[in-house]
Amino acid sequence: SKEVWKKGGRMFSILLAVHLALLACTLVSSGAFERIAVHDYDVFFLLTVMMLIVIIWIIFYLISTSRCPDAILCKDSHAGPVWLRGGLILFAIFSLVMDVFKIGYYSSFYSCLSAIKIMYPIVQAIFVVVQTYFLWISAKDCVHVHLNVTRCGLMLTLTTNLAVWMSAVTDESVHKAHSKLKKNTTEELFRWLLKVGMRSGSTEACNCNSQICQIFKNGYFWLYPFNIEYSLFASAMVYVMWKNVGRFIDHHSHHVQRLKFRLFRRTFFVGIVLGLIILVSGLGVLIVYEVQVNSSTEPSKKGQALTMYYVFNIVCLGLMSLVCIGGSVIYRFDKRDMDRHKNPTRTLDVALLMGAALGQYAISYYSIVAIVASTPRDAISALNLTYALLMIAQHTFQNIFIIEGLHRQPPKEDHKRSSHQKELYGLTFVNVSAVSLRVPDSGSAAAPSTGTEGTHPSDLVRSLTAPKKINWRRKLLREISMFLLLCNIIQLWIMPAFGARPHFDNDTELNFYGDSMWPAIVDICLPFGIFYRMHAVASLLEVCIMS
Amino acid sequence: SKEVWKKGGRMFSILLAVHLALLACTLVSSGAFERIAVHDYDVFFLLTVMMLIVIIWIIFYLISTSRCPDAILCKDSHAGPVWLRGGLILFAIFSLVMDVFKIGYYSSFYSCLSAIKIMYPIVQAIFVVVQTYFLWISAKDCVHVHLNVTRCGLMLTLTTNLAVWMSAVTDESVHKAHSKLKKNTTEELFRWLLKVGMRSGSTEACNCNSQICQIFKNGYFWLYPFNIEYSLFASAMVYVMWKNVGRFIDHHSHHVQRLKFRLFRRTFFVGIVLGLIILVSGLGVLIVYEVQVNSSTEPSKKGQALTMYYVFNIVCLGLMSLVCIGGSVIYRFDKRDMDRHKNPTRTLDVALLMGAALGQYAISYYSIVAIVASTPRDAISALNLTYALLMIAQHTFQNIFIIEGLHRQPPKEDHKRSSHQKELYGLTFVNVSAVSLRVPDSGSAAAPSTGTEGTHPSDLVRSLTAPKKINWRRKLLREISMFLLLCNIIQLWIMPAFGARPHFDNDTELNFYGDSMWPAIVDICLPFGIFYRMHAVASLLEVCIMS
Incomplete structure (x- = not known):
């Protein structure tokens, strides 16, 4: 109730996100071309800085909401369903494996790389762990303190995820394009991979010849799709959290759907x-x-x-x-x-x-x-x-x-319905057309729902x-x-x-x-x-x- | 009140628009490159067909809404303000002039062109006239008959305008790029313009040497910006009409803003x-x-x-x-x-x-x-x-x-306020803080407005x-x-x-x-x-x- 104008509060965080996203987009797209004098370590530097800021903000958010008792007055039951959060954790684990492979690959020629190349996967691993924990416990929150700071923080998180996504997609596309178009010799690809790894260093005496280095290299390119999906999953969940900042949910008109995961109780043939x-x-x-x-x-x-x-x-x-x-x-x-x-x-x-x-x-x-x-x-x-x-x-x-x-x-639920049906039979045993008249007008306004337990008249018609x-x-x-x-x-x-x-x-x-x-x-x-x-x-x- | 699920009705029209827009986008972007075997007359053919369908639909809409008395139950007073419609007519006039120039230019070498090249500006001129008339009289409509047909028709109109816009922008960009990058001889540009005009015909004996042909040619390229803006203005107005299909406006909570165009009554120095x-x-x-x-x-x-x-x-x-x-x-x-x-x-x-x-x-x-x-x-x-x-x-x-x-x-209005002030002074001559307590809670829910005539308590505070x-x-x-x-x-x-x-x-x-x-x-x-x-x-x- 403190907020005078919600749109205005949102506008500032959108502006912040737009500017950061455009800057990242410029650097990523420029870095993808070899002719252009923007290198991939410039991109990695920007992403590392953004991820560090997000990590700090998430820690601040977790501390401030746990200290303030009325920070989260209500929760959005639709946000962050269990399969979305489960999928997020699955992709997070694959992303962590990818980061380990990346660290292993880059540390194979540690001496001829700029430090940011190895820093980036390390920071990314920390970022993935912190963000997954944060989304797991607070995806449903409707925050009511520090509205503008929270909005900006969430938008920063969203932009960081999108920037990581853009960078991963570009990296993978460049890799795919090189391996498909110049396929006549695998030598070509190999040379290109080396060049990607060492644009900043000296080009001699930095070969990926050992067995383990090859495994790392292949592994991290095969795990890219999971990291890409992780970023998009996290972006979607953060966006929903941003929409829920400062939202009040009317628990009377809002019936909580408790969908049970009874996938294998029924027969699917x-x-x-x-x-x-x-x-x-x-x-x-x-x-x-x-x-x-x-x-x-x-x-x-x-x-x-x-x-x-x-x-x-x-x-x-x-x-x-x-x-x-x-x-x-x-x-x-x-x-x-x-x-x-x-x-x-x-x-x-x-x-x-x-x-x-x-x-x-x-x-x-x-x-x-x-x-x-x-x-x-x-x-x-x-x-x-x-x-x-x-x-x-x-x-x-x-x-x-x-x-x-x-x-x-x-x-x-079927058993609930049958018990309710009995009650309603006893109360209003009328003919179908009379009951159907009681169906609320289904115009443009939302029909008032009757809560979790109440049975809708139309349900009754149907069950009759x-x-x-x-x-x-x-x-x-x-x-x-x-x-x-x-x-x-x-x-x-x-x-x-x-x-x-x-x-x-x-x-x-x-x-x-x-x-x-x-x-x-x-x-x-x-x-x-x-x-x-x-x-x-x-x-x-x-x-x-x-x- | 007939509509069960508004989103579903909208979805079909959006799908139609998406498919048409993508098809147009594909053809326009392919037609822009000389190497690609898609010619600009393919694009013109598609656009001509789309414009003809839209013209037919507009005539059908105008007839059906004028015959049916309860087709338009309410009007959205915010939609189509007078300066937007005025701007639309201004740009429509310039677009018509551009079409005349185009017809004149192409008819200079009538013999060596495919018919679609001259058909296109003629159909476009009819389209501009019909659409401007349609938007002038029905920009504020909230239609309540033929909901799905109207939505699809409006989306078709929107897509056609966007396609015309894309085609104009591409055409102009290609022209600008050619004239800027290959500027060393104006001969180059001249030859390019001829090629654009005659890709389908024979390349000899079709020169634009006469004085009038040159004027037509220069004229229509200078008038392109107006046509581009016309398409965008029309798209915006059509989009608002589409949003208003099937909408009910509560006239009690919705106070009509009659903004007078008193631009020159005050002094602007x-x-x-x-x-x-x-x-x-x-x-x-x-x-x-x-x-x-x-x-x-x-x-x-x-x-x-x-x-x-x-x-x-x-x-x-x-x-x-x-x-x-x-x-x-x-x-x-x-x-x-x-x-x-x-x-x-x-x-x-x-x-x-x-x-x-x-x-x-x-x-x-x-x-x-x-x-x-x-x-x-x-x-x-x-x-x-x-x-x-x-x-x-x-x-x-x-x-x-x-x-x-x-x-x-x-x-x-100032005079209204002063008369109301007197009444309110008489009724509730209280101290300011007490009045301000009556200001409705400005939370997330919209504060109920008190109609056109009623003065808000906060207005009173302010005027005091x-x-x-x-x-x-x-x-x-x-x-x-x-x-x-x-x-x-x-x-x-x-x-x-x-x-x-x-x-x-x-x-x-x-x-x-x-x-x-x-x-x-x-x-x-x-x-x-x-x-x-x-x-x-x-x-x-x-x-x-x-x-």
């Missing part, structure tokens, strides 16, 4: 089995593809590998699109009320899903234009076109399915008419979301994240757009596509549990 | 005079700069012109920053209530101001990094660095000033304490906004929009980032910077009238 089949065959396809494309130099083998990759993906995407359409059709018949409570977590989820899908959309549209306008139309072009079109369709249908699922009220049908429907929805979840994991997250790049192995787009524009498009858009898949997996898990 | 001085001297600087940079080939003249340009801009930006800080300090002492009513127009204004400023921020940050990292540091580099830093500072301070100004309650001081303060605020308005027009809108490109005339950044990256950065970011200035002018006019 079709969804899980089909999903696992696709997962395993997808892993097989990925390995065969990688081996064939990377090892063989003859174009016919490469064509075979591409054909296999596209056919598998087209089958998979087609199945997923059909299943999503089926799920949306089932929702048409689902008369559960839409959940209209204010929920920053869900709003962010929806915005991220829609926004991150843009990356894959953009790649697909550029592909389509290139294929349609190119003249030699062979079988691989036709497969590529189908793949691009299905990619767009699948993203669209899946977004619609997930967003509809997230906006449904979670069902009440078709309780069996609803159970059957909910089971089907759960199967669908489990299937989609597994498909998203393998087909569309692991494959691009661990190196399958048909965009470069296939020549059509590369010839059409040229060697500079097409890699730029893919490198900017693909990380968003990968993030979309990660985020879709988390959202599908939520849909699965809620339906 | 210092602000207008200072602003006009800067406007005139800025025009002089622009002309001298353009002449010296474009005509002379010796580097010393160019250095002189750059020095003059930077010094003028630094003085101007410094003055503007100081004035903005002064205005923000005055707001600190201004105890008017913050306006917390829901207002999509204002939310969009603020978002556009913050978003469009990113363009100029990005250019400035890239400049700063280049100047700091480059080794030969001469006087022009120092001036450039100061210019970039002041640019960032000025944008930030001006944003803070404008956003604070937009969120103030407009003052009540210092009515003279407030008038003096408001006058000063009005002077400040007038001064800033004039400065924004000349220094920061006309100068970049009409061809001053110190970014390319100064070699530092071009040498640092290379010939492909620096033009890409400037061409992507500068249109946002120009739009920021346009939008700041409109917002400053609103602040000036409201204070």
